[in-house]
Amino acid sequence: MTVGWVFLALSCLSLSAGLQRTNKYEGYKVYEVSGKARSVAFAETLSELVKNASYYEVFSEFNGGNPAKIMVHPQEQVNFVQLMDENNVQYDIINRNVGLTLSRQFETNRMLRQWFPYNGRLGTERYYNHEEINQFIEDLAREHPRRAFLKTVGRSYEGRWLKTITITNGDARRNKNVILVDGGFHAREWISPAAATYLINQLVYNLEDNADLLLDFDWVILPVVNPDGYEYTQLSEDTRLWRKTRKPSSSDCIGTDPNRNFDFHWNEEGASDDPCDITYAGAKAFSEPEALVVGDLIHSYVDRGQMYLTLHSYGSLILYPWGWTAAVPDTEEDLHEVAAAGQSAIQEATGTIYTIGPSTTTINYTASGASDDYAFNAGFPISFTMELPFGGKGFDPPASDIDSIVKETWVGIAAMARKVIQKYPLA
Structure with missing residues (x-):
């Protein structure tokens, strides 16, 4: 068929x-x-x-x-x-x-899981769950022991393992620059982990085409930051639009927005102190183990880190700091130059037009306590939130749109990475 x-x-x-x-x-x-x-x-x-x-x-x-x-x-x-x-x-x-x-989408996804079971590879035919994504990067590390390295970096509130995969070219050189990428901050944004796993596929299986991306840089990728929420959205139609983590608060409400939980201008404008709101910042900064894992990763690689990229949906946007204020960094020109490389590459490849710019003034609202601001303040010279395109009639693109969107996203990421490599060569 x-x-x-x-x-x-x-x-x-x-x-x-x-x-x-x-x-x-x-x-x-x-x-x-x-x-x-x-x-x-x-x-x-x-x-x-x-x-x-x-x-x-x-x-x-x-x-x-x-x-x-x-x-x-x-x-x-x-x-x-x-x-x-x-x-x-x-x-x-x-x-x-x-x-x-x-x-309709849930029935489609149920059938697709039967017709395209996990077989050691993650394709673009359907959305995969957290267990399958973890199994995929574990299998990659076993199959490519000189090029792919698995690391368990923490556990979610409900006990799911958070794992990164580090991808290299296999030359065993130490202390290369680092590009750090994560996906799946917000539970319902299924296209984000799909884009992260496609990125992994490209770097592992297409080494010849992407040799320049791995010559002086290692890529560290955490495909799903918020596995509890991600799995919860896959239970039923009623839970599909869940956005937060699953850790109960002191009230009757559950969950925190992990992208408002970072200890940089935490719980200021653009975040909520109401546990029932979807932008609830948490009881304190880094109250969520998932956000703490990302914060630890940022600090682990900041001495070598040249770009931090967090994948979200949706809106066709490449946003850079600041999100907590309308002010812009002194290095805005550098940030804009790298974002523009991704914007131009995507438009040339597919015609999709991404909007780029400082987060607050581009989307007209503040978002304090976010991971991209935190990474930039910690020392990553390039730090972006990439909001992937809208698709279909639901919140996230239907399965039939996964292939085109993740391929388009890869074009933009690769172009931005090449600009970063040009601007920040290995010392």
Whole structure:
């Protein structure tokens, strides 16, 4: 059976399954709101409105003139549309029933797991779970003992092992420069670990094409920072949009945003001290073992580290510090130059247009306590958050879009890495 026929069959199966099942997101809609011709008053009203997390969730903010994507509870849709109409703001409904979309995607993923079981390689046919991803990097380290090195760097709150893979060219030279990459900070962003594993595949299996990326640099990759949350999103449609960790707080709410939990301007603007909010910063800086692992990695490699890259979704963005303030670093020109290399390479390869710039002013909101700011402040001269593209009608791209997105992402990462290698040669 060809891949095309596989996805056709899956779509039919998913449709029938989705029609028979309901979940907590039944009737939710996702609106795409124009980023143009917005008054200050409207922007402030909308900002206040979407703070009600029981009825709204902002998947992407207005940035660079790009539209915002907002999920709205069925009971609030009339009010939301009325606000748009009163302010003459254009909008489109890009998903008329989030619950139905999630039901279809879950059925598709279930079938794909049966048809494409783990066989020692991670392809792009489906999303893989944390256990499979760990098994993959363990297998790589055994198969390529001179080029791939596995390290257990910590455990999640629920006891899952966090493991990195270090990829080299096998020449056994010590003290090379380092590029540190992580994925899976936010549980629901499945495309992030998929992009990280594709990156691993490229560096291990395509050494001839990528020899320059490994000559004077080692790559250290942590594919899933937040495995507890990641696994939780794979339980059912009801849990699919979970974002945080799974460590209980002192209240009845569970989880912390691990990307607000770093000890650099922790719990300032752009983070929440309410344990029920999706941007909850935690009881204290580094309260989450997963964030602490990343912090330790950053300090372990900072003496050799030249680029830190954290993969998120979505928005087609390459963001650099600062996220905690609208101010920009003195080295903004260097940061922008490297980001522009990735932007240009992606646009030339696929036509996708990434927006690049300082985090706060590019996405129009602050995010204090984030890993990219922490890494930059620690000493990584290049530190980026890369927000991968939106796909399909759900939060994350459907399985059928994985291949094109991770390949496109690799083009950008490779181009940025080559610019870093040029700017920061091995001493």
